[in-house]
Amino acid sequence: MYDFGLVGLGVMGHNFILNVADHGFTVYGLDLDDEKVDTLIKSGNDPGKVNGTTGVKTFVSALATPRKVMLLVPAGDLVDKAIESLLPHLEPGDIIIDGGNSFFTDTDRREAYLKEKGINFFGAGVSGGAEGARRGPSIMPGGNKEAYEHIRPIFEAAAAKFKGEPCVTYLGPKSAGNYVKMVHNGIEYGLMQLISEIYDLLKRLGGLDNDELSKTFKHWNERRLQSFLVEITAEIFKQEDSDGDGRLVDKILDKAKQKGTGKWTSQNAMDLGVPIPSIDIAVSMREISALKDLRVKAGGLYERPRFAITDKPGLLKKAEEALYFSFIVTYAQGLHQLAEASESYGYALNLSKVAKTWRAGCIIRAALLDDIARSYEEVAGLQNILMAPSFMSRIKETVASTREIIVMGINSGIPLPGLTNSLTYFDALTTGRLPLNLIQAQRDHFGSHTYERVDREGIFHTEWGGD
Ligand code: 6PG
Numbered sequence: 001m002y003d004f005g006l007v008g009l010g011v012m013g014h015n016f017i018l019n020v021a022d023h024g025f026t027v028y029g030l031d032l033d034d035e036k037v038d039t040l041i042k043s044g045n046d047p048g049k050v051n052g053t054t055g056v057k058t059f060v061s062a063l064a065t066p067r068k069v070m071l072l073v074p075a076g077d078l079v080d081k082a083i084e085s086l087l088p089h090l091e092p093g094d095i096i097i098d099g100g101n102s103f104f105t106d107t108d109r110r111e112a113y114l115k116e117k118g119i120n121f122f123g124a125g126v127s128g129g130a131e132g133a134r135r136g137p138s139i140m141p142g143g144n145k146e147a148y149e150h151i152r153p154i155f156e157a158a159a160a161k162f163k164g165e166p167c168v169t170y171l172g173p174k175s176a177g178n179y180v181k182m183v184h185n186g187i188e189y190g191l192m193q194l195i196s197e198i199y200d201l202l203k204r205l206g207g208l209d210n211d212e213l214s215k216t217f218k219h220w221n222e223r224r225l226q227s228f229l230v231e232i233t234a235e236i237f238k239q240e241d242s243d244g245d246g247r248l249v250d251k252i253l254d255k256a257k258q259k260g261t262g263k264w265t266s267q268n269a270m271d272l273g274v275p276i277p278s279i280d281i282a283v284s285m286r287e288i289s290a291l292k293d294l295r296v297k298a299g300g301l302y303e304r305p306r307f308a309i310t311d312k313p314g315l316l317k318k319a320e321e322a323l324y325f326s327f328i329v330t331y332a333q334g335l336h337q338l339a340e341a342s343e344s345y346g347y348a349l350n351l352s353k354v355a356k357t358w359r360a361g362c363i364i365r366a367a368l369l370d371d372i373a374r375s376y377e378e379v380a381g382l383q384n385i386l387m388a389p390s391f392m393s394r395i396k397e398t399v400a401s402t403r404e405i406i407v408m409g410i411n412s413g414i415p416l417p418g419l420t421n422s423l424t425y426f427d428a429l430t431t432g433r434l435p436l437n438l439i440q441a442q443r444d445h446f447g448s449h450t451y452e453r454v455d456r457e458g459i460f461h462t463e464w465g466g467d
Contacts, residue, residue: 001064002028002051004154006072007082009036009052013072015134016099016126016158018043021050023157028052030059060089067094068151072126075102083110092118095147099126099139101261104175104182104268104345111143111174120147123174125181127362128160136160138362139168140184140354142177142347160361162370167361171354172347179341180354183334186265186279188363189258190330191229193282193418198323199233201405205307205412206315210237210247220320225327227366256286265337274340276333277421278326285417307412315408321401326422328394331364331372332385333425339383352376386429399426 006017009031021027021044029040029052037052044050053059060067067090071082079098086096096119098107107123114121122143126133139159141148148170159168171177202208208216214237221230241248262283269276288295309315335351342349355373358364375388385391402423409416428434443449445464453460 008073107175123178162359176347185261187334189262189282304413318401321398322405325398329422
């Protein structure tokens with residue numbers, strides 16, 4: 001009998017099942033495509049340890065009970081179809097794990113549906129791409145706590161390790177795991193947008209060529225900005241175009257695609273009433289990027305201001321600080337959203353554990369996350385990491401450069417909306433009295449929407465404009 005079953009032997013599934021097998025578990029794969037099944041069996045070398053089939057019944061009956069079946073199929077209908085095909089063969093107590101980027105309410109629906117049949121359902125986001133799946137991803141599981149014990153040894157073995165600690169932990173009930181993965185992706189969108197803005201500024205204003213850009217990001221990656229995304233950015237600038245002269249990055253069309261997880265993060269933050277403007281703008285910028293034809297036409301209609309910069313080392317220092325500031329603010333927003341979601345959806349998330357899960361294996365892994373995890377342990381009831389002493393000092397140290405970098409962008413007409421939104425979020429969040437008293441007055445003026453007062457309790461309405 002095999003320890004672990006996996007449905008969907010695409011790149012992620014193929015890599016993840018082999019990763020599990022590397023750790024001494026016997027594994028069985030299922031895919032409708034017999035070529036994929038053959039490839040898996042050949043990669044395993046020993047069918048007693050790594051095997052596969054195209055038949056659901058054969059697959060399910062090959063697994064030890066309680067059966068642990070992970071789905072790595074595209075989010076949406078295919079998840080439901082895979083569940084329906086497995087169901088007639090499963091027994092109460094068996095476990096299905098959805099490892100894809102499913103929308104969290106779909107996970108809640110599936111969890112409730114399967115619970116009635118005695119099947120434990122987990123939504124477990126897996127981050128780290130194909131390489132991560134093979135060598136050790138970050139895994140974000142949510143579902144039934146007792147049933148998690150059956151999958152814990154497998155996940156802990158397969159997950160990435162940060163100083164020996166596995167980057168996986170039980171996060172909470174129902175869709176907690178999928179929700180955390182969704183916000184991970186929202187943060188991913190935010191960080192990628194910020195890096196692209198700094199690239200634009202250094203290239204267009206600082207005049208850095210690809211070698212200098214690569215050197216700069218490589219250097220930053222050896223310091224406090226150390227992170228997977230900064231690391232791969234340094235690598236990207238060096239990649240030659242195999243189809244011709246020059247670097248590949250310069251030949252890539254500037255239209256960014258998206259599969260929706262960043263948009264879901266923003267949409268749900270709006271539903272919860274949590275501000276995450278650094279992530280929102282990252283989604284909007286992908287949308288603006290898609291309007292290529294319009295941008296090219298409109299670009300011909302308007303002049304761009306001329307602004308020169310002479311102090312290149314100064315620019316690099318400030319850019320590094322601005323990126324660091326904005327990285328912190330973006331993590332702060334995503335984690336704040338998780339805190340609110342935890343309350344609203346009953347996830348009881350431990351944000352220190354969430355940050356620990358992200359320290360290795362995933363796309364947003366960064367040196368910062370270990371400090372973030374520690375802050376949640378040190379400061380009880382921490383609402384936002386901007387209130388944590390260790391982050392306050394970093395913010396104070398980098399905010400002035402952030403302002404200067406944004407001014408450079410404004411003066412030269414280079415859009416830096418991620419950096420700007422990060423700074424604006426910080427400025428607004430640290431302003432005790434915002435001008436929204438006026439908005440309340442306007443609402444009451446035109447719609448009798450009432451207002452509260454600073455000097456006494458109660459709900460008030462005024463007949464504005466009267467004597
Ligand atoms: C990960 C990634 C992954 C996601 C890609 C693409 O954690 O490994 O988040 O789950 O699919 O980042 O996302 P977009 O196509 O929306 O950019």
